[in-house]
Every structure is written in structure tokens, then in C-alpha cells.
Amino acid sequence: MFHFQQAQLGHGDQVVFSNLTLTIEQGEKVALLGPSGAGKSTLLNALRNQQESACAWCPQAGALVPMLSVFHNIYMGALSRNSTLTNLRNLIAPSRHEREQIGALATDLSLHDKLFTSIDQLSGGQAQRAALGRALYTQRPILLADEPVSSLDEHQGLALLTLSLARHDSAVIALHDRALALACSDRIIGLNHGKVVLDAATHSLSLSDLDALYQDASYQHRSYQ
Numbered sequence: 268m269f270h271f272q273q274a275q276l277g278h279g280d281q282v283v284f285s286n287l288t289l290t291i292e293q294g295e296k297v298a299l300l301g302p303s304g305a306g307k308s309t310l311l312n313a314l315r316n317q318q319e320s321a322c323a324w325c326p327q328a329g330a331l332v333p334m335l336s337v338f339h340n341i342y343m344g345a346l347s348r349n350s351t352l353t354n355l356r357n358l359i360a361p362s363r364h365e366r367e368q369i370g371a372l373a374t375d376l377s378l379h380d381k382l383f384t385s386i387d388q389l390s391g392g393q394a395q396r397a398a399l400g401r402a403l404y405t406q407r408p409i410l411l412a413d414e415p416v417s418s419l420d421e422h423q424g425l426a427l428l429t430l431s432l433a434r435h436d437s438a439v440i441a442l443h444d445r446a447l448a449l450a451c452s453d454r455i456i457g458l459n460h461g462k463v464v465l466d467a468a469t470h471s472l473s474l475s476d477l478d479a480l481y482q483d484a485s486y487q488h489r490s491y492q
């Protein structure tokens with residue numbers, strides 16, 4: 268599904284991964300872990316570039332339109348699958364179908380009472396749930412998400428991540444919460460300084476294995492598979 272062979276990834280002149288070899292198969296639910304600046308967002312962007320039309324995309328900043336409502340921001344997930352005319356009509360006077368679909372999704376995200384509230388009047392966690400809603404509403408098979416539940420409490424984070432993963436065939440999700448990664452993924456890829464330093468089946472890992480990823484600057488590659 269995704270494959271890199273001795274790839275160089277970065278931003279303009281800034282090389283982040285100098286020699287990345289990595290394959291992610293269809294059906295895998297992968298958690299990306301690693302300290303700040305390790306390269307998680309860089310890798311997610313590169314994955315998206317490989318399969319853009321198949322990916323539901325939930326970037327870290329959310330990229331929502333602050334003046335528009337939760338409903339309208341979630342609807343934006345559907346823009347690419349409808350005609351311009353249908354989109355204009357739905358943005359001005361949503362069809363019953365869209366109201367029902369987005370209403371049900373907002374209920375799943377505990378945002379039903381904020382459906383017609385603008386994003387700039389939401390808490391950080393509510394805005395994050397709206398961003399996840401927009402990604403889910405694209406209805407594409409691969410979920411790529413960058414810290415999608417970082418502003419939520421652990422119970423809500425786990426519930427929404429579980430819901431999101433159940434709606435996608437495959438997923439790669441950058442997380443900072445190690446326990447959440449252990450609870451939700453079936454493979455964990457650990458990054459450090461633009462290198463894959465851990466790549467293992469989740470069931471073979473413990474919290475302390477993951478702690479080491481953050482504590483030891485000279486962490487060496489470990490594979491448990």
C-alpha cells in the first residue's frame with residue numbers, strides 16, 4: 268500500500284529522513300511514535316502524497332475554517348466526491364441526507380449540540396473532534412491522522428480513536444500517548460531523528476519498551492516481529 272526504498276524525505280533543503288526503507292501493508296493499523304521533531308508529520312505527509320485520493324486526512328493543526336460551523340467544516344470532507352453544484356447547494360441549504368449523515372457523525376463525536384456553532388466558538392478538544400469528523404466524512408479507506416485526539420481526555424481519546432479506526436481499512440496515526448498506541452494499533456513504528464528505530468507488532472511491546480524510545484537518545488533499532 269505504501270512503500271519507500273532508501274527514500275529521502277524532507278522539506279525543501281531540509282532533509283528529515285535521509286535513507287528511509289519502509290512498507291505498510293493494506294489492513295494495518297499503525298501508530299507512529301517518537302519525540303517532537305522525530306519526523307512523524309513529515310512521514311505522514313509523504314504517505315499522503317503516495318495515495319492522496321485514498322486517504323482521509325486529519326492534519327495536526329486541523330485546518331478548519333474558523334468562521335464556519337461544525338456542520339459546514341465536516342461537510343468539507345465530502346467536497347471532492349460531489350459536483351460543484353451539489354456542494355454549493357449543500358453549503359447553502361443542506362439536503363436531508365447530508366443533515367442526517369453529518370448529524371449522526373456529530374453525535375458519534377459528541378458534537379451534536381454544537382452542529383451549527385462556528386469553530387471559533389469551540390474549545391480546543393471540540394475543534395479537534397470537528398477536524399476528525401471532517402476526515403471521517405471523506406469516507407476513504409486509509410486514515411492518516413496527526414495527533415488527532417491530543418486535546419481529549421484519555422477515555423474520550425480512546426473512544427474516538429477506536430471509532431475512527433473501525434471505519435477505515437488501514438490507518439497510520441501519529442500519537443504522543445503510548446498507552447493509546449498500545450490499545451489501538453496492531454503495529455508501532457518508533458521514529459527518532461528521521462530514522463525508524465522501532466518497528467514491531469504491538470502485542471510484542473510494553474509501555475517500558477515505548478518509554479525507552481523517548482528516554483534514550485542513542486536508542487538503537489529494535490524489531491520484535
Ligand SMILES: Nc1ncnc2c1ncn2[C@@H]1O[C@H](COP(=O)(O)OP(=O)(O)OP(=O)(O)O)[C@@H](O)[C@H]1O
Pocket residue numbers: 278281283301302303304305306307308309310
Ligand atoms: N515546513 C517545514 N520546513 C522545514 N522544516 C520542517 C518543516 N516542517 C518540519 N520541519 C522539520 O522537520 C523535522 C521533523 O519535523 P516533524 O514535524 O516531521 O516532526 P514530528 O515528529 O511530527 O514533531 P511533533 O511531534 O513536534 O509534531 C524537524 O526538525 C522540523 O524542524
